[in-house]
Amino acid sequence: MTQATRRERLRAETERDIRRQARALLVNHGREAVTLRAIAREVGITAPALYRYYDSREDLLRHLCDDICHDLEAELYAALAPLGEDAGHEQVYAVCRGFRRWALAHPQEFSLVFASPENVIGSVGPEDLLKVGDQFGKVFLEVASRLIAKHDHPHGEEVAEPPEVLHNDLRAFQQVMIRTVTARGVQVDEESLHLGAIFHILQAWVRLYGHVALEVFGRFPLAVSDPEPMFDAMLASLLVPMGIEE
Template sequence: MNLGRRERVRAATIMEITETARRLLVQEGSEAVTLRAIAREMGMTAPALYRYFPSHGQLLRHVVGDLFNDLTDALHSGLHAAPEHDMAAKFRAACREFRTWAHDHRREYALLFGTPLPGFGQEEQEDFASECGRRFGLTFLELFQELWAKLPFPVPADAEIDDDVREQLAAYRDRLGLDLPLGCILVFLQCWVRLHGAVSLEVFGHLDFALTDPEPFFELMLREVGERLGLDMTNPA
């Protein structure tokens, strides 16, 4: 679709605002990402920014969406580089890309997965950020579904799952519109918790008390999770 001059200028300004906010985040930390600081960097007035983002919270949500897209694109690049029919290679690629992006973008990762900024996340809304967040989540979920379809692995039966957990899993499955056993949903969440937890502990420095090089520890976790999913993890490449 061809945009008119006014729309092109507006789109370019929104992109510049987002890039400026991200640069401030990386260089100075989350506290520096204010409308006044962004306006100063761009040679604008803070009130002028309200023509593009009605609130500081909405600006941050746009930055979050941009970061989720950046991370998701990195995951897709890793997946596309792996052999199409080698599920173990695709699993390793996605998990390693997630860890690599987190280490290369620590402050961005903290904004996405750490403590939310003051006032951020208080409004539940369907917007750019939530759409991009779903795109990120679907990357791992679709990989998991592909694995389940091609190489089904053992999962607990519904009756083996505690009632309070089973009800939550069923509600989560319904929200996603999935046709998967509850035991499969449970294993998916357990695997995500291990991956996310391992990467977050590394990025936030909470393994420094024991490890000077956490990468081999991460690879050990990756092998254990892969084997839990029935993958052949004997080839570490």
Template sequence: MEIRLPTRRERLRAQTVREIKAIARTHMAAEGPAAISLRAIAREMGMTPGAVYGYFDTRDALITELITETYNELADQEEAARDAVPADDPAGRLVAVAMAYRRWAVTSPDEFQLLYGDPIPGYQAPTDGPLPVAAHRACAMLSDLVAAAWPRARTVQATGEHRWEDFDPALARQVRQAHPELPPDGVGLAVRVWGRMHGLVALEVYGHLASLTTDPAKLYRAEMADLARSLGSATGASA
């Protein structure tokens, strides 16, 4: 089978797209995601705005690609951490994912803000295409881990608190298709797990723990160890 190599034109286009995204990330690091502007990028590259629009027809298209890439980068790291723990230890896997999530967030605060910070003024995320698929990877992974832990977790969790109508219909449909054995309380547990994974990380990234602790990693490990116990496991958290 003959392998088709990219043409010079295609290579130059790919290089320009990479440069546009790199400059956008630089602007985002300096002033936040709201600072991303195709006109500002064009000025820095010595291009006309019309030329840049030939690569991304709107600012939202560029932002969507940056968010999609960031979700996939995060999911890659979380999946690698998950797969390093045996499949028969779902609570341990969940803790490993949580620790990978924190490491990513504290080393990539600008990307964290892009995904989980204030909404970017005027930006409308697409409801189909690569972005929802990328965002679903992390959500599906968490649901899978909670479903695997549920047989043990339900012995230490209150049951009967939730109904399917308590949750977004699309989320409920997704979970019921992937894990028909998981009850609504399992979905509630997954949302609460996400809240515990995310809460201390957000406080740390935005500087709210600086006056409270000299070792936020230790605090987070303790929280994740307690999370594992809440799933019916004695698994501890490792850095």
């Protein structure tokens, strides 16, 4: 039986509706408004019925986080599509700017994912190291890795060796990144994507993500009428020393 039964189709449809309504509640009213009763009301069922689809409210929210990350990923790849495969520099800038733009346009979604203690659905094995934390960084890490591996510091700048104690962690992550980039058709290896480069990319992501998070959560210590130049200045001071110019 490869054909889905009517029941299976109905179930899938209901699940989609549940997720759609939950998202709408989140976007329009915030995390507190995403109650099981509110979702059930919108879907036209009762709250206990939701336990046929999810183990708990937290489980449902986890799935919502997953959806959100996939949406961001899709949007970032859509922003990259007009750029050519050789426009590595532009791609990195586009991803950074796209990430910030998306985060500011989706503050409730961003906040939910950022502040969720565990976003991972299912078990985390050695194959899933990239799923630690959240998936916000996936596209940036891929695009930056690909660019760095292909050009290997066009400025010939020497990258500082990462701290010794991080080598094991970075090596595991390096393997994940190599696999991820390779899976998209670009051959990279441990020489082109060495530990120094990995560490550098990682720090870049932390800085970008941190900046955007502070902006979305309103944590700048002053009221900035136009925060974009601050972001641009940060981006320049982040990427230019890496040899990535616009």
